[in-house]
Amino acid sequence: MTLEEAADRLAIRELVDAYAHCADRRDCEGQMALFTEDTRFLVFMDAKASTPSQTITRRADLKPVFENLRQYEATTHFNGQSTVVLNGAAATGESYCLAHHVQVQDGRRSLMVASIRYLDTFTKRAGRWLFSERRLMVDWIETRPL
Numbered sequence: 001m002t003l004e005e006a007a008d009r010l011a012i013r014e015l016v017d018a019y020a021h022c023a024d025r026r027d028c029e030g031q032m033a034l035f036t037e038d039t040r041f042l043v044f045m046d047a048k049a050s051t052p053s054q055t056i057t058r059r060a061d062l063k064p065v066f067e068n069l070r071q072y073e074a075t076t077h078f079n080g081q082s083t084v085v086l087n088g089a090a091a092t093g094e095s096y097c098l099a100h101h102v103q104v105q106d107g108r109r110s111l112m113v114a115s116i117r118y119l120d121t122f123t124k125r126a127g128r129w130l131f132s133e134r135r136l137m138v139d140w141i142e143t144r145p146l
Helices: 003-025 028-032 059-071
Strands: 035-044 054-056 074-087 090-105 108-125 128-145
Touching: 003 028, 003 059, 003 074, 003 090, 003 108, 003 128, 028 059, 035 059, 054 059
Parallel strands: 035 128
Antiparallel strands: 035 054, 074 090, 090 108, 108 128
């Protein structure tokens, strides 16, 4: 592995982690800045579905999706294993995340945990890696009282 490849792999991992960090801190602007202007963001609430439940095709349209996290008292996204295939200034990857969402309804707290896989396409622009496409694939969800 070359030094440049190692640096690119680290930068992509930091991008994936920055997404989770911004989500948990409700930093919508910071989260949006991780995407290209012409990004594609596809949500598959059922990972086995052939069509997404939601498709967004511009970075500016991501704001309501990210602001939707404000409905939760707290969230914690634990990033797990990931793979990346580099091809010059482009890359693809898959990363795993356990997303924890604390909800309060009618005075009762519950925890919703979603097992998510992100299927990503990355592009390097002006020396910085960004998401050009992110497919959020929900493999399972569990909700339990806290």
